Amino acid sequence: MRGLEAWYGESQALYGVDLDVYPGETVTLLGRNGVGKTTTLRSLMGIVRKRSGTIEFNERSILRLPLHRVAHAGIGFVPEERGIFASLSVEENLMLPPVVAGSGKAMSLDEIYTLFPNLLERRHSPGTKLSGGEQQMLAIARILRTGVSMILLDEPTEGLAPVIIDRIGEMLKVLKTYGLSVLLVEQNFRFAARIADHFYVMDQGRMIDSFAVTELSGRRESLNKALGV
Amino acid sequence: MTMIFGVPLVVLTGQLLIGLINGSFYALLSLGLAVIFGLLRVVNFAHGAFYMLGAFTAWMLGQYLGLGYWGALVLAPVIVGLVGALVERTMLRRLYDLDHLYGLLFTFGLALLLEGLFQHFFGSSGKPFSAPAEMKGILRTDFVTVPIYRGWVVVASLVVCFGTWALIEKTKIGSYLRAATEDSTLVQAFGVNVPLLLTLTYAFGCALAGIAGVLAAPIFQVSPTMGSNMIIIIFAVVVVGGMGSILGAIATGYLLGIVEGLTKVFYPEAANIVIFVIMAAVLMVRPAGLFGKEY
Numbered sequence: 001m002r003g004l005e006a007w008y009g010e011s012q013a014l015y016g017v018d019l020d021v022y023p024g025e026t027v028t029l030l031g032r033n034g035v036g037k038t039t040t041l042r043s044l045m046g047i048v049r050k051r052s053g054t055i056e057f058n059e060r061s062i063l064r065l066p067l068h069r070v071a072h073a074g075i076g077f078v079p080e081e082r083g084i085f086a087s088l089s090v091e092e093n094l095m096l097p098p099v100v101a102g103s104g105k106a107m108s109l110d111e112i113y114t115l116f117p118n119l120l121e122r123r124h125s126p127g128t129k130l131s132g133g134e135q136q137m138l139a140i141a142r143i144l145r146t147g148v149s150m151i152l153l154d155e156p157t158e159g160l161a162p163v164i165i166d167r168i169g170e171m172l173k174v175l176k177t178y179g180l181s182v183l184l185v186e187q188n189f190r191f192a193a194r195i196a197d198h199f200y201v202m203d204q205g206r207m208i209d210s211f212a213v214t215e216l217s218g219r220r221e222s223l224n225k226a227l228g229v
Numbered sequence: 230m231t232m233i234f235g236v237p238l239v240v241l242t243g244q245l246l247i248g249l250i251n252g253s254f255y256a257l258l259s260l261g262l263a264v265i266f267g268l269l270r271v272v273n274f275a276h277g278a279f280y281m282l283g284a285f286t287a288w289m290l291g292q293y294l295g296l297g298y299w300g301a302l303v304l305a306p307v308i309v310g311l312v313g314a315l316v317e318r319t320m321l322r323r324l325y326d327l328d329h330l331y332g333l334l335f336t337f338g339l340a341l342l343l344e345g346l347f348q349h350f351f352g353s354s355g356k357p358f359s360a361p362a363e364m365k366g367i368l369r370t371d372f373v374t375v376p377i378y379r380g381w382v383v384v385a386s387l388v389v390c391f392g393t394w395a396l397i398e399k400t401k402i403g404s405y406l407r408a409a410t411e412d413s414t415l416v417q418a419f420g421v422n423v424p425l426l427l428t429l430t431y432a433f434g435c436a437l438a439g440i441a442g443v444l445a446a447p448i449f450q451v452s453p454t455m456g457s458n459m460i461i462i463i464f465a466v467v468v469v470g471g472m473g474s475i476l477g478a479i480a481t482g483y484l485l486g487i488v489e490g491l492t493k494v495f496y497p498e499a500a501n502i503v504i505f506v507i508m509a510a511v512l513m514v515r516p517a518g519l520f521g522k523e524y
């Protein structure tokens with residue numbers, strides 16, 4: 001992603017954002033509330049349409065693709081609000097996103113139920129009757145079923161209890177072994193530190209820092225300042 | 230003779246049945262409106278015109294191609310659906326990003342256009358369209374006297390209504406529709422071709438109106454204004470039922486048809502306005518309608 005700018009109506013939300021995610025890498029995007037992290041993911045996915053700049057995925061420009069073609073290029077999206085549908089059962093939610101012909105490995109329904117036994121138990125109840133943690137698992141699981149090679153995760157730990165956060169952390173480590181690329185937006189810095197290979201920091205619609213996990217310890221102080229913690 | 234509340238049973242069941250037949254059309258038409266509104270957020274004012282188009286297409290298929298009732302019952306709704314798809318693809322979809330009022334105005338204009346065209350080419354008088362020969366008889370029992378064709382209309386409408394319900398609630402494409410009704414952008418981001426889904430949904434809703442039109446043709450005759458007469462009642466039905474729910478649209482359609490039929494027995498003077506009285510009452514007590522969700 002190079003020089004990405006994005007607008008909501010007349011107001012500009014992103015100013016020349018550069019970002020790289022290499023195959024199999026987990027990249028975390030940090031930043032305070034309202035700096036444009038969600039907008040970055042939504043622009044990459046093509047949900048925010050008013051954009052300029054370059055977005056390439058597997059050496060192919062995806063900026064001009066219609067929204068529904070982007071997933072088929074191999075990118076899966078887990079939104080901040082989780083996007084579980086109330087009028088669909090858990091299993092219908094799980095089966096909703098079409099399987100894409102990407103390079104990633106599509107998990108079968110059986111594999112998913114083995115990994116998430118809770119979902120199997122509740123498969124006939126309405127999706128929104130699940131607990132917050134289960135809904136988050138469902139939101140991630142349904143993307144794993146599609147076989148995309150990259151997954152965009154927007155604050156998966158938001159509002160969840162520590163034990164659930166640990167389980168999601170475990171899950172993301174499993175994804176890594178599958179060779180999936182992950183672009184993770186996270187405010188929970190300690191959670192991100194456990195799984196990310198590379199970090200980006202945003203402020204006011206701009207990318208202000210970028211570093212590998214190995215440089216993390218030396219940056220704690222400046223990071224705390226940038227993140228306002 | 231058996232009497233109930235001072236009314237002969239046969240008269241009562243007869244009116245109940247007429248109510249049920251009208252209710253069959255109300256249900257089919259408000260169902261299509263609800264499906265279209267649910268996903269497209271367009272109040273399809275052209276729905277009555279598509280109902281008329283269904284009846285006229287059936288009549289023309291018979292007149293010019295010699296096609297019988299059964300052939301027309303299959304083919305006319307398909308043609309109406311194709312016209313609907315064309316309208317959505319070429320015109321309606323340009324309005325989605327604008328205020329919903331534009332969709333309403335556009336479909337209203339389309340209804341006037343279609344009605345005007347048919348009036349111009351075919352005149353205002355009704356064209357007779359006969360029921361298939363095997364359905365011309367009358368079924369008589371102690372409780373009820375039914376022209377067989379009218380019984381068929383009730384059965385056909387029930388089958389189509391609940392078939393549609395099952396299609397939406399029980400199938401994969403139905404799950405796309407339900408999900409897209411909640412959040413179409415997210416469904417599209419998952420890789421579902423939502424623009425195509427919108428076209429299919431509009432076409433399907435129009436085809437439902439087309440089916441109602443063919444079923445109605447032998448009962449009410451075929452005329453350019455049959456749709457605009459019907460659509461006023463249908464909007465009242467939709468206001469009573471609320472736009473939100475598929476089953477609600479079906480149930481309200483039959484219910485109001487029956488209420489209208491019974492009013493004819495017990496207080497005939499009010500039969501033509503009872504639906505509007507109920508509409509006014511519902512608007513006062515529950516503005517979102519009996520089964521409606523607030524939007």
Ligand SMILES: Nc1ncnc2c1ncn2[C@@H]1O[C@H](COP(=O)(O)OP(=O)(O)O)[C@@H](O)[C@H]1O
Pocket residue numbers: 008013031032033034035036037038039040
């Ligand atoms: N749908 C929207 N319409 C208009 N402005 C928006 C919309 N969504 C976000 N914004 C604005 O864009 C900026 C970035 O928001 P967002 O990307 O959601 O931040 P973050 O995810 O980092 O908290 C904020 O100033 C926010 O107010």
Ligand SMILES: [Mg+2]
Pocket residue numbers: 034037038039080
């Ligand atoms: Mg956000």
